[in-house]
Amino acid sequence: EVQLVESGGGLIKPGGSLRLSCAASGFTFSRHSINWVRQAPGKGLEWVSSISSSSTYISYADSVKGRFTISRDNAKNSLYLQMNSLTAEDTAVYYCARVSDNGHYTYDYWGQGTLVTVSS
Amino acid sequence: EIVLTQSPGTLSLSPGERATLSCRASQSVSSSYLAWYQQKPGQAPRLLIYGASSRATGIPDRFSGSGSGTDFALTISRLEPEDFAVYYCHQYGNSPWTFGQGTKVGIK
Numbered sequence: 007e008v009q010l011v012e013s014g015g016g017l018i019k020p021g022g023s024l025r026l027s028c029a030a031s032g033f034t035f036s037r038h039s040i041n042w043v044r045q046a047p048g049k050g051l052e053w054v055s056s057i058s059s060s061s062t063y064i065s066y067a068d069s070v071k072g073r074f075t076i077s078r079d080n081a082k083n084s085l086y087l088q089m090n091s092l093t094a095e096d097t098a099v100y101y102c103a104r105v106s107d108n109g110h111y112t113y114d115y116w117g118q119g120t121l122v123t124v125s126s
Numbered sequence: 127e128i129v130l131t132q133s134p135g136t137l138s139l140s141p142g143e144r145a146t147l148s149c150r151a152s153q154s155v156s157s158s159y160l161a162w163y164q165q166k167p168g169q170a171p172r173l174l175i176y177g178a179s180s181r182a183t184g185i186p187d188r189f190s191g192s193g194s195g196t197d198f199a200l201t202i203s204r205l206e207p208e209d210f211a212v213y214y215c216h217q218y219g220n221s222p223w224t225f226g227q228g229t230k231v232g233i234k
Contacts, residue, residue: 041223051163051171051214051225067222101170110177111218112161116170 008032015120028085028102036080039105044098132226145202149215156219
């Protein structure tokens with residue numbers, strides 16, 4: 007069974023840093039691109055960052071570029087998101103999502119999400 | 127950036143009725159790289175449709191997608207109680223990938 011489990015969320019003060027993790031199981035992690043997608047409370051979905059299977063291709067939404075860093079460790083079946091200089095606008099549930107292997111860049115499996123709250 | 131505008135914002139229907147949701151893009155979506163997701167409260171989104179009209183694994187055939195270019199639609203032929211949720215369209219043809227703001231399908 008494919009599983010993605012996020013962790014590392016919590017309450018953080020503006021300007022602070024947080025590192026999210028996503029532990030994958032039930033599939034060959036090293037064969038899939040993985041993305042972070044976030045959802046502010048009561049709002050819609052926002053793509054945050056993407057990383058290809060071997061970390062060759064990485065991209066970020068403009069809203070987080072220069073502040074967030076995505077990485078992965080295929081040996082540990084894990085994905086990470088280092089978030090620096092956090093602001094209230096970063097408050098959201100952060101999901102890791104697996105990119106499908108059918109040639110379409112869609113998300114066929116999602117984690118349950120981890121809540122990041124940026125507040126003083 | 128491609129902006130996706132979904133309409134209506136809310137749809138109030140009864141079980142058994144047909145639902146038609148619209149997603150309009152600010153510019154043409156490459157190769158019909160458009161998907162639809164369903165999200166229920168407290169849950170992660172679930173992939174329903176990819177490539178504008180292909181159903182994802184395990185999705186019932188009452189869900190269908192159509193459209194190309196800038197106009198896309200998701201149709202639920204007969205609403206089941208479990209279909210009342212929020213639906214998002216998503217384009218993945220042009221970076222940055224973007225989502226619509228969502229359509230809530232509520233019980234009338």
